[in-house]
Amino acid sequence: MTGTRPLISCRGLTKVYRMGDQEVRALDGVDLDIHEGEFVAIMGPSGSGKSSLMNLIGALDRPSSGEMWINGRALSEMSRDELADLRNETLGFVFQQFNLLARQDAFQNVRLPLRYARKEVGDIDARARECLELVGLGTRMDHRPMQLSGGQQQRVAIARALSNRPRILLADEPTGALDTKTTDEIMNLMQDLNRQGITIVVITHEAEVAEYAKRQIHFRDGRIETDTAHTDLKRASGG
């Protein structure tokens, strides 16, 4: 199932934004394959198109032209509901600003994707607890986001992204709001998850963060500039 067919595949992917009477080509004919089990860092300066790519891979946005496939299915042929189900079952998101629901505690936040699941997901509460324990927050399940540190909030967000057992974890500047030490912790957690078989795509403009990934793709002006394998993986001193 892996091997030949890529998990994520893009061909001629183009995204054009209109700003007044000006056209901005955020993505300009990108071809990209990502296979199951990869840990990819997408890098580039702001405005290089990396976030646009992330939104397209995440089925949150539709391309202006070009086609993309996730797990062999063409996204252009899917309805809004099918895209919602794809996000729910196959994808997990981690955002720079965490995007936790402020009025709900950690446990409820992690439970959210499970409650929208249409497939049988088993014991929701048990799964949410399991995910929070996985990210080391088993003792803070009843804390609201305001009562948690930035690193802890991002762990809750990761636990939420994992709750539906996604095949792909998409992280958009996951450490952008965190200090160096916490960044290490979060990236180590991602490496662990990748070792367990989850495909990870991280967007970052920090070279340090990209050091944790097995593959680094540099974007510039909406195109892929370099795409290199990276063997000398960084590990945090303590990890």
Next chain:
Amino acid sequence: MKIGLAATSAAEALFSNPLRSLLTMLGIIIGVASVMVMMSIGEGAKAQIEAQISSVGTNVVTLQPGSMNRGGRNQGGGSARPFNESDVAAIAEQPYVEAVTGSLSSQGVNAVSEETNWVTSIQGANADFFEVNNWHAVEGRDFTQQEVQAGAAVALLGKTTATNLFPRGDALGQRMRVNGIPIEIIGILEAKGQSGGGGMGRDRDDMILAPLSMVRNRITGGNRWVSRHVSSIQVLVQDGYDVIEAQDELATLMRERRRIEPGAQDNFSVVNFADMIKQRAAVAENMSMLLAFTAAVSLIVGGVGVMNIMLVSVTERTREIGLRMAVGARGGDILLQFLVEAVVLCTLGGIIGMGIGWVGVYAYAQISQAPMLVSPIIVATALGAAASVGLLFGFFPARRAAQLDPIQALRHD
């Protein structure tokens, strides 16, 4: 499952801003309270009117001297020439008449028993009175036509008169004096209660019923111009005969007997009290409709308020909606969430409004001494109306939320 999710997030959203929720609910609260007051006043009036109709009987026609305008108000009845016994006899011969009685009454007569005295009214009638009014003795017996013809000094007492005149409850068989005339009490009438509504009622059980001839000869005295006069005539129309037609025929008969020239105005009136009560019912119905309209307007205004606040809520929570979509909420899930929120908001307002409405109904019942009617149907209608407003006015904001673009919603701030 999905409803549960929507309901919990709805409750959270409402309680996170209680003041705003309460203000939003205000229109619904007022609307539901007025729906409730309106419906129970309407039902109370209807019940009262139905009780009156059944007590009067729908096929009883009353003839009174003096003309009556269309609104049913008596105009100077006192000065008009009264009817007499031969009028009653003529009416009795009509084929459509089941029973007929003349009637003569006197207010403020002084009744004296061995124990005490009591000021009341006395009504004279013939033996058909009992059938016409479907009103009989519960103790003792009705008087007979022989007693009426003989002018026997016998009487039946209304419940109130009996208790006041004979506090020990032994009125039957006793004697009393009415304006000095000794009369034997042969029966106690069935209790009828208050007549008329709106505090204008009089106690129909506070009266003495006696043979017409005896009352005329010994209590009221005769009329200077009309011999053997009666002040009004009550006619029971046969079952199956059209009451309106009977009214017309009675009017024709009376015009002949009173020698009224063609084209001249009647100097008497023929009234079916059931009709008059039905007219009152129609007025009450119109009143109800007006109140219903007011309530509907208030609910619509409340609904617009709900829609407004839901739109604000959707805008405020755009990011949350985006996040929910990112983790897999379908448009339908978001629609349901906001729809449930609007319905919960309105239903909550409905419950508060019902509490206030109940107080209003209770106050009205106290003031007007009307029966207080809060039926399950009223409660269901009031709550149903509130929930429907939520559904109706919540739909547009909810659909707007559901149609948001995930990425734009996520980027919103």
